[in-house]
Amino acid sequence: MTSNDAPKAAEPEKHATPLLDELETGPWPSFVTGLKRLRDAEGKSYAPMMNDLLGQLEHSYEKRMGFWKGGTVSVFGYGGGVIPRFSEVAEKFPASKEFHTLRIQPPAGYHYTTDLLRQMCDVWEKHGSGLIAFHGQSGDIMFQGCSTENTQKAFDEFNEMGLDLGGAGPALRTSMSCVGHARCEKSCYDEVKAHRSVINEFLDEMHRPALPYKFKFKFSGCANDCVNAIHRSDFAVIGTWRDAMKVNQDEVKAFVVGHGRKYVIDSVIAMCPTRALSLNDDDTLDVDNKSCVRCMHCLNVMTKALHPGDDRGVSILIGGKRALKVGDLMGTMIVPFMKLEADEDFEKLVEFGRRLIDFFMENALEHERIGECMDRIGLPAFLEAIGVDPDPNMVNHPRTSCYVRTDDFTDEAEKYFERKAKEAGLTVAAE
């Protein structure tokens, strides 16, 4: 054999992927087909990386084990936002030995133009693997697959486009807000403004992790909670209203004609959790607004007839998280209503956020979420620390345990009546 017969530039052999190939059949879009498109992209710098990535993934499917480990990779000026991944099987799959993710914060409400998406693709083809997730469970755009060397270059270009890194580790995390005001008639506050006002105030806590553990804000425009804030955030902001819901009785009648009385009774009236609805004999709707808990069900069913009231704002629930370490916790109602319309209302929201972050920083143990901290010290101590007064909306019912010392009960009751008088606009004797 002469040297002329030798293969030219050695084209690395494509890894066989018999197990992954099985995920290319069926009607749902296949991520494996997409990974192969990247592997097969001619002249692209990431093609060899994606070949080895597919090889490692196939290896995982064979062994039923993962083969990535963490490490430390960051960009200049930041302590978090990059998820480092180093391969534990790099000798077999060297081109994907470093496969880091950049967490990039999306525009609030996840709005994109095709122009923005194409720019992102171009940057990620140049410096990364070409693999992007819209979005990760953290709410970030996940640019997955970057070498250590290219991490800074990729970030610099994204940053020039006006994009910034999200959170990772013991830090303020990337937030989410629902589509809200942009397209939804249920929306009770300006989610974009709330989301950006709060998060952009605390970027230092996001970019240089120094909290006891993660801290998440999420913003939903109503109690349908489309961004899962109550389960999945330490600080859930849920839109609501205080006055009566708005009822267009002509539309109610039209709905009854269209759907039938039985459907309205079974699917609207009987499903109201607090029995606040009744269908009148003339097919109009009777609403007991004092019993209504703003659950959103009837508004969801009768979108033309029913709307939130005019006196709008938010409820704030604190302390949601998943199992680790004390077990699942849902957010607990801490602020039943905060007006959120004028600029100073948004400033108050940011201020309350700051109070919670400061409390968290000073009082939580290492790796303890704020919900766990609340449980450890008890709600009365927590409320006192953050300067919030007790409110019956915070509980399903008052305590059932008699193990409590109540010798200052009368003083506490007095404070309650003073607050009530103040709320009602009465002059308090002490003042």
Add this chain to the structure above:
Amino acid sequence: MNAPAQPRRPVESGVPDPFPFMHPVMKKNYGNWSWHDRPRPGVLRHVAWSGDEIWTVKAGTQRQMDVFSVRKLCEIADTFAEGYVRFTTRSNIEFMVSSADKVEPLIEALTAAGFPVGGTGNSVSMISHTQGWLHCDIPGTDASGVVKSLMDMMYEEFIREEMPNRVKITTSCCQINCGGQGDISINVQYTKPPKINHDLVSKICERPAVVARCPVAAIRPAMVNGKPSLEVDEQKCVCCGACYPPCPPMQINGADSTKIAVWVGGKHSNARSKPSFHKLVVANLPNNAPRWPEVAEVVRKILYAYKDNAKDWERMGEWIDRIGWPRFFELTGFAFTKHHLDTWTGSRKTMNMSAHVHF
């Protein structure tokens, strides 16, 4: 020799302003929407108080997307829509258009390109999922593969709206459960205590932090083979895997011991009932890559028991609340075992403390 280039100072711009990327009709009517309906599965029509309309066509994606798929979606958005899109929290893409006549050609283009149109209202939407073997450092399975297998099985339920109410499904590759709560949740459930590589523990792990991480205080410092390490009280260990992220030499995964459990009745929304956590139905399902047929069969049984028996607007958990757990296990055919009895803090409150019994 050149001096090393000065690193570029970042602009800490934070959350980007979405208005430059928002459809003009949505921008114009921001905060002034009146009502919406769903003219067909996968399509939403929102009407503003001004009378303006915005039509949304929703399509499923594979979430882990190559740039070619993203550019294909952009091409469709520019040719058949108006260049403005959103991604939902479940990785569906939404195309917004200002007139009804653009909807059908857009649906055709998406369908022809292999992106199913659906996921609205009372359908089974895309599964929210985690990173898995593709990218996570502690995964027990590959979420993308499980999801692809399940969405293939439930494809018809994505493109139709035939469920009693919306069905939100999640998958998670470990018990940290990054996928979140769901009407149905498919989560890795470890079945064996960690296997410890004692040669590495003292080099890699901050031992007091690992001890503190254990929810049942089953880990203690120990000298093993003359080296400082950690040991696990296997009688106490609940195999949660919490020690593995801070201490990778405590390997929780095993080709045969990493199993999958299926949970039902989680709900985020406050509509009707309060938000709820999902509850265990079946554990110990095999982690059977690449198609997880045993898991798909369990999900199919639960999904169709719900479809056939729940009333309009009842979510999975609300349906079970009405019919009772005995009937749920009877309808689905799964076993009720001692492992369904909660043993964690506060578990007594999950028991039936009444004479209410279903027969």
